[in-house]
Structure formats: C-alpha cells, structure tokens
Amino acid sequence: MKDRQFGRLRFICGENRGKYPFNHSLYIDGGDARVIVDPACSLEKLSRLRDKDSVDMVWLSHWHEDHFHYVNLFGDSPLWISERDFPPLTDIEIFLDWYGVKDDSHRDYWKKVMSDEFNYQPKSQARFIRDEEEIDLGQVKVQVIATPGHTPGHLSFFFPAEELLFLGDYDLTAFGPWYGDVASSIDETISSIRRLKEIPAKKWIACHEGGLFEENPGKNWDNYENIIYERERKILEFIKKPHTLKEISASWLIYGKPRKPLEFFEFNERVLVNKHLERLEKQGRIIRDKDQYRKV
Numbered sequence: 001m002k003d004r005q006f007g008r009l010r011f012i013c014g015e016n017r018g019k020y021p022f023n024h025s026l027y028i029d030g031g032d033a034r035v036i037v038d039p040a041c042s043l044e045k046l047s048r049l050r051d052k053d054s055v056d057m058v059w060l061s062h063w064h065e066d067h068f069h070y071v072n073l074f075g076d077s078p079l080w081i082s083e084r085d086f087p088p089l090t091d092i093e094i095f096l097d098w099y100g101v102k103d104d105s106h107r108d109y110w111k112k113v114m115s116d117e118f119n120y121q122p123k124s125q126a127r128f129i130r131d132e133e134e135i136d137l138g139q140v141k142v143q144v145i146a147t148p149g150h151t152p153g154h155l156s157f158f159f160p161a162e163e164l165l166f167l168g169d170y171d172l173t174a175f176g177p178w179y180g181d182v183a184s185s186i187d188e189t190i191s192s193i194r195r196l197k198e199i200p201a202k203k204w205i206a207c208h209e210g211g212l213f214e215e216n217p218g219k220n221w222d223n224y225e226n227i228i229y230e231r232e233r234k235i236l237e238f239i240k241k242p243h244t245l246k247e248i249s250a251s252w253l254i255y256g257k258p259r260k261p262l263e264f265f266e267f268n269e270r271v272l273v274n275k276h277l278e279r280l281e282k283q284g285r286i287i288r289d290k291d292q293y294r295k296v
C-alpha cells in the first residue's frame with residue numbers, strides 16, 4: 001500500500017496497514033491552511049511532512065489514541081475536534097472513565113501506556129468543529145458529516161470537488177465496527193454507516209487496514225453492518241440458557257477466539273457484549289435476572 005495524492009488531498013498510509021496502534025492519515029493542502037487529519041500513521045512520515053510540507057492545524061475525527069498518537073509533533077498547531085469528543089483529551093482520568101476502565105490497577109496500567117506509548121498530554125483548548133459545518137480552506141472545501149456511534153462526536157469529512165469521503169473509524173474492516181466505549185451506541189453506529197453509504201463519493205478513505213477505496217465499497221457496506229447483527233445472533237443463541245456477562249464474554253463470540261494481549265482483548269470482548277446486552281434488554285428481547293441474561 002502506498003501514499004497517494006488526489007489533487008490537494010493526500011492519503012498517507014499507516015504502518016502495519018494502519019492496524020492499531022496506527023491508522024491511515026489524510027493531509028490537506030488547503031491553500032490558506034494545511035491540515036493533518038488523525039496524525040497516527042507513522043512517526044517518520046509525519047515528521048517529514050511537518051518539516052517539508054508544513055502543517056498549520058490538526059483535525060481529529062474522534063478522541064481515540066490510535067488517531068492522536070503523534071499529535072505532539074505539531075506543537076502548538078490548533079487542534080480541531082467535535083466538542084462532544086473533547087473531554088477525554090483534557091484529562092487522563094476522564095479518558096479512562098470514557099473507556100469504562102474501573103479497576104485501579106488497570107487504570108494505572110493504561111495511564112502508563114497512554115503516556116509512554118501514545119504521548120498522551122492533556123489539552124486545554126481546541127477549536128470545536130460543528131456538525132454539518134462547511135469549512136473553506138481556500139482551495140479546498142470540506143463538508144463535515146456528524147457520524148456518532150463509534151464515539152459521540154465522531155466526524156467524517158466529505159470533499160465535494162474531489163468527490164472523496166474520509167470515513168474515519170467506520171473502517172469497513174472484516175472485524176466490524178467498534179462501539180464498546182461508555183458513550184458508544186450501536187443504534188447510532190448503524191445510522192452513521194447508512195448515512196456514509198449514501199454520500200455521493202468516488203473515493204473513500206478509511207482509517208485502518210484496506211484504507212483506500214477507489215471503487216464503491218459496494219457489498220463491504222452491508223457486510224460491515226451485518227457483522228453487528230451476526231454478533232447479536234450469536235449472543236442470543238448463547239443465552240437461550242441463562243448466562244452471566246462473564247460467561248458470555250468467556251466464550252469469545254465476537255473475536256472468535258482468545259487474542260493476545262489477553263487483558264486488552266478480554267476487556268474489549270466484554271464491553272462489546274455488554275453493549276449488545278444493553279440494547280437487547282431495552283428492546284425487550286432478553287430478560288435479566290440478577291446477573292444472568294436469558295433470551296425471551
């Protein structure tokens with residue numbers, strides 16, 4: 001996979017196909033301002049970009065660490081993000097609360113990871129990007145598309161003249177969408193996927209793995225959404241007999257099998273399952289009796 005230039009827009013592909021902790025980034029030479037969107041592709045590439053092409057501002061599609069990884073390379077450049085996604089960037093305690101990390105020892109572990117590996121430094125200010133805002137960078141116009149679900153303030157960016165759509169973390173991967181944070185929403189994720197699918201683009205950039213689509217992702221859209229229903233189906237099947245969250249998570253219905261590092265993936269499995277259980281309970285499709293869940 002290679003970096004690609006489309007007019008004034010540049011797809012910068014991330015290390016290891018943009019798999020966590022990396023992503024694919026987008027550089028916009030807007031004429032009046034030059035922007036890096038989600039600076040987490042590669043330390044080397046972003047350092048070179050800063051020194052050779054220059055960067056005036058940093059935009060984040062959302063608050064996750066695999067998108068702001070190298071933001072500190074750009075020093076005092078203004079940071080732009082949705083107001084809804086800014087709180088976790090202001091304080092590591094809020095950051096961990098938003099992930100739902102409760103246990104003290106886990107919090108200590110993640111604090112260290114965030115500061116040592118992701119260069120987490122609390123931010124005190126940002127310019128808030130408004131939902132549906134049209135941003136004129138001089139030579140490039142950007143249509144902001146609010147796509148909540150993955151995170152509450154997740155934003156995608158459409159470039160009408162270039163017919164290019166930056167999807168952010170609606171990444172069309174085979175794993176499927178993430179909605180495991182405290183404020184994530186499965187229903188909003190579904191709406192956002194459907195909305196993005198309807199945008200009249202000719203090129204699509206997703207932040208992980210496949211990354212660049214130069215033809216309509218077509219069936220990828222439906223496959224991606226269907227993974228949500230497939231996860232749900234497996235959970236419902238499993239709780240024909242009553243089970244606790246712990247028991248459901250231990251059967252790895254979402255990841256398929258235990259993955260390492262175990263602490264990381266056990267946590268992910270549990271929070272994703274829990275989101276489904278919350279939604280199914282709200283829909284009246286399952287019953288909770290104390291800590292056990294059962295299909296109606």
Ligand SMILES: [Zn+2]
Binds near residue numbers: 062064150169
């Ligand atoms: Zn994310």
